[in-house]
Amino acid sequence: MEWLERMNRAMDYIELNLAGEIELSEVARRACCSSHQFQRMFSFITNVTLAEYIRRRKLTLAAFELQNNKAIRVIDIAIKYGYESPVSFARAFQSLHGITPAMARQDGIALKAYPRLSFLITIKGVDAVNYRIETKESFEVFGIERVFQSDESGDTPSTPAQFWQQSHANGEIERLAFNAGDLPRFVSQDSNKVHGICSYKKTGNDTFPYMLCSFKSATSNTKGYSTITIPAQTWAIFPSEPIASDAFGETIETLYRRFYAEWLPTSGCEQVDEMEMQVCGERGGLHTVELWFAVRKI
Template sequence: MDWLERMNRAMDYIESNLAGEIELSEVAQRACCSSHQFQRMFSFITNVTLAEYIRRRKLTLAALEIQNSEAARVIDIAIKYGYESPVSFARAFQSLHGVTPARARQDGIALKAYPRLSFLITIKGVDAMNYRIETKESFEVFGMERVFRSDDGGDAPNTPAQFWQQCHANGEVERLAANAGDLPRFVSQDAYKVHGICSYKNTGNDTFPYMLFAFKSETSNVNGYSTITIPAQTWAIFPSEPIARDALGETIETLYRRFYAEWLPTSGYEQVDEMELQVCGERAGLHTVELWFAIRKI
């Protein structure tokens, strides 16, 4: 089953269960990935979160039922689409459509409709993507790790970006850099000492691990840090052009979006265990980033 078919099977499940319970684990299973990975792919490709897409689809169908069925009570429609009270339903309905459910039955009232999404291959003819595929032997990394929830909930920091900010503020990034030692030969010597790695082990369907790491070498001091072994893998590596620091976040997001939306669907590869690295560096006084995705032939 190819990437497009898997993604559309997941969308079929969502569409069939809008008036019932949508299990994110089931959505992910149909896409052959974890719940966390599916939500990330979905948001990068569509520019909307999965939760927001589901909310819009539910309220689109609810509006159609309100308009087309005079006999149906608003409270029954609200419960059908997962709202526990008419107040919460009315608030969500007005936020999306701009009118209350009661006014939606009036002639001439304008409402919004969000159609069902399907994934297709689109020939865009946009800028070429720079990437390379490299097979690397097993290596070790060490650093500070946290487990995050896919919905960005839980105790602060709630996201990897906030984790980075916290570790910069308390000096942990600088301390890790001082303990990093020499860079291994398979890493660009323009690279910094500290980087990020995501989804390198299983922590549950609705969570994912993230580590601020340094590559382990003979000169590294790993005392007090978590150490993990990255098995031999084939990597698809997507480098950025040199950029200013304030453009780093937007550049990383663009690389992710193009990997998921443009490269992966047509490459003949699939991601392995969702493992990925963010390897940062500096060139000519500007910042660079490489995204490493573990892949294998389909």
């Protein structure tokens, strides 16, 4: 229940500041996580980005004011909800409601309202969440490291998924797999040689590290790669069924969503420093993935 309380404290802060400036660092502080992690959790649970949710709530409240206070000027409402000009406000308003702000003042006009979100425990069905808990000793991984932020742009990959795509295209994945050597005993021998690890160290506000990595063993060639030591941890591991390659992205999203929305709120656990791994494999000619989340009892 503590996890739900944290999330709802963050939502309370957002709601109280829709007509002001919303500091994502403060949102994250109230949820006891990083800004990056809160935005990820929010998106996986709600199927909408945090930025889009805030936009919808602002424009919902703006529509209420247009209808209930016809003396207030459109430009005053635009400025109140963070728009620099009536033009940008009108564009956003019409995109959401399908009409201009001036039309919203007409009697009988149809508008859209997006209510405040609250996080609750709900009964969704009887589908089991398959997982296992494993405590592993310290181990090392090595590979190609990048630091990402949510607003990154330009020629470099802006998301881990794009990082994977680029590294497949330029041959880095194949080269890392060649240098990986033997798999350690604590990893399934059905596993591939290249995986992903996220949030294994602090990199600054609103950023996170991600590495395309291999497990280090006595036969690994680590020259030219970054090497990190993962301390002894308890891991909550969520495996997929064997899947075709075109279902890989959707499968990972489903596993993340079930972890954040169904397992974590009721497990009595919390993530440790937001660290996680994506351990990829193959079975019977199909792909598999396990999501490893470092956890501890609350």
